[in-house]
Amino acid sequence: MSSAQIEIQLIASLVAVACAIPGVFLVLRKMALISDAISHSILPGLVIGFFITHDLNSPLLILMGALSGILTVVLVEYIQKTKLVKEDTAIGLVFPALFSIGVLLIAKNANDIHLDVDAVLLGELAFAPFDRLLINGIDIGPKSLWLIGTILLITLSLLIAFFKELKVSTFDPGLATALGFSPIVIHYGLMSVASITTVGAFDAVGAILVVALMIAPAATAYLLTNDLKKMLIYAVLFGMFSAISGYWLAHYLDASISGSMITMLGFVFFLVYLFAPNSGLIAVLYRNRQQQKEVQLLTFLLHLNNHKEKRERHINHLNEHINWHKVKAKSIVELADKNNLIFIDNNIISLTEKGKTFTEKAIDYIITNDDSEIESMKKDFFLFRG
């Protein structure tokens, strides 16, 4: 590994961490799409900043970019307050307009700027190590590393200083107001951090990747935990993992580094989305199926309980009466049999003692609708689950 490669991976990881932290709060506050809006609408700010200073590395650019990011938030909230359109429409109207202004400003003055639109969308991480920060002629590392490092440091210290406030105002704005700190201040603070991070990161990784780095790690972490601290840690880890593995994917495919990083983020999200223990797709579908089976079993047992006459309890009769297909009926009967809830004598099904107690308890449960009872009941009676 050359030193340039190490530097690229370092920058990518720092960017990922700096984005993941505000991202967690954006996702929790249901404002994920604000990051999309900000990432587009910083463009006119950057371009105007460039017109003033004619220097792509001027801090004024970051300031102007962050300001136009905050302007987006203010505009969106203003439009929303007029009640003429809903919030999402407000977002969808503001940022394309600002982005268009930025694109046109670049297009009209494109000849003397090397700020081209592709670079805005994609960034070019591969070039980051070539742009070095020199102090008194001594090379102390790539500029983007210092820039994003500073932003990350600020974000981290703000996070530690205001963790409690952030937590309360995210989950209970009413309580936050009652405790005496304004959710509005926290809101704009968070928005400012998001804007500055976006501007700082987009130079290296482009506007779209910033959105991915903010939302994807947070969303992935949210599928795995409900604990805020754990969610932050997971998000940071997912971000760093995707940054580094994304770099090597890009290296191998000879493709865009930022594109590969997002692809890795997407891949990780997809895996967690499928296999997360509680909220993953497979777990959810399995649980749904099992609940369905439990309900069916209960219906079946109640039917047996209700009918003393043999005609109603004949095995073939079940198909028509409860209207189940043969396969389904068979599997339910087997399940009940395995659990010793029924016995079959000459194709006539009857409840065992255990089955009777279970059914009676189930009826009790249905009448009282006491949620705590059902779980212990399942434990007591089910040996085999479907």
Next chain:
Amino acid sequence: MDLQEYLKLVFSDYTLRTITIGTAILGAICGMLGSFAVLRKQSLLGDAISHASLPGIAIAFLITGTKDTNVLLIGALISGLIGAFWIRSIVKNTHLKTDTALGLILSIFFGFGMLLLTFIQKQPNANQSGLDKFLFGQAATLLIEDVWFMAIVTAICLAVLLLFWKEFKLLLFDVDYAKTLGFNIKFIDALITSFIVLAIVLGLQTVGVVLMSAMLLAPAAAARQWTNSLSTMVVLAAIFGSVAGVVGTGISASQANLSTGPVIVLVAAVFVVFSFIFSPSRGLLFSQIRFLKNRRDLQLHKTLSFMFDLVKTHEDKSHPHAIKILNNFQGYTKGTLKKLEEKKYIKLSGRMWSMTEEGYQFAGNLYNQNIEK
């Protein structure tokens, strides 16, 4: 080239005519379907889907190796649909909210698309130039076949829209009722989502991935301000959309270095701002005027009811009182007294005022809700 020349050219110049008709049709279909997106609070679905269509374009190129627009657009359609239905599945099966799902799919698909595009660019058989026109769109590449294709798709959409009009309307405004009536909600829902994806894919070539969502939203949001009826809104949005398309094309053609997509978006944004301010029933201007008028009326009525309280203790209702008495009451000015006189509620003579019979009647009923004004 100024606008007049442009208009002349539209009728004589083949390319310009093609582009103008193309953007007009695009604006119409976007406005039409965008209305549904806006009313269903799915405004940002358009943004997500347009980004999600990018990997489809790249994969279609990787598989077929052609740059035939229709093939690429089919790729875009497929990946857009996958994106749209994945978003729905995330929202349905996990506790992630809609905005997170939208942002997630948007950025991940787009990033994957960019990975593929840069991968294609590095391939030796460099037939790929022009793929990135889908990012920002290039109206200039529209061919007459493309325009025909767009027209046919628009016609089909329109026909289906008319056919299922009642169902769509029900779905928009009362899903539960539609369910109880036995409509197949899932089917109608999937139908409208697919149409929105289709409209987006059609616009990719002209306006591009990044700005497509505005094309979908802006005409609809503008149209919403002028009417409360769905059919009027859809028609208005279609008109706004096509006018924005034509005017935007005109402006960008009349100057060098102005790409069509952003100009169309900005023209549409101007429509939105205009509608937000000047629409008679919802607009900011008129509601401000109504607000001020109400406040003025309130002041007037307060003064009048204060006078009424004074007068009702007297035998002679038209007995003159000194204006000075009113000094105890903060709400009156010379202007309000004049207004009251104009309305013939009081008479002024010198420094005295007296209440008329009409004014007495009116003031007596002022806070009585049962009486019509």
